[in-house]
Amino acid sequence: MQDIWEFKDPQYPQYPTEKNLDLLKFIIEASSNEGGLVLDCFAGSGTTLVAAQSLNRNWIGVDKSEPAIRVVQKRLNNLPNSLFSRVGYEFLRQE
Numbered sequence: 001m002q003d004i005w006e007f008k009d010p011q012y013p014q015y016p017t018e019k020n021l022d023l024l025k026f027i028i029e030a031s032s033n034e035g036g037l038v039l040d041c042f043a044g045s046g047t048t049l050v051a052a053q054s055l056n057r058n059w060i061g062v063d064k065s066e067p068a069i070r071v072v073q074k075r076l077n078n079l080p081n082s083l084f085s086r087v088g089y090e091f092l093r094q095e
Helices: 021-033 047-054 066-075
Strands: 037-040 058-061
Touching: 021 047, 037 047, 047 058, 047 066
Parallel strands: 037 058
Antiparallel strands: none
16 A cells, blocks of 8 residues: 555545545554454544444444434444344443
């Protein structure tokens, strides 16, 4: 890979800081192993979590914004489940 990457962010994002899914898949695949753990401390749109899930990584997403959490839940609930790949998650909340 060259030192200039050409990935475009979504034209109509679901969340203001949403990143390109293919870019995040590229980064996760290059920097972790299948079954590894990906941490996103500012989950925002959940794109990193979706990318990690699609690449068979475990993940932890953190965000304190209610709108961000709603977007993340919606995106995770829309991921397809199959016999060998089930999207399971739990939300922990601290007030």
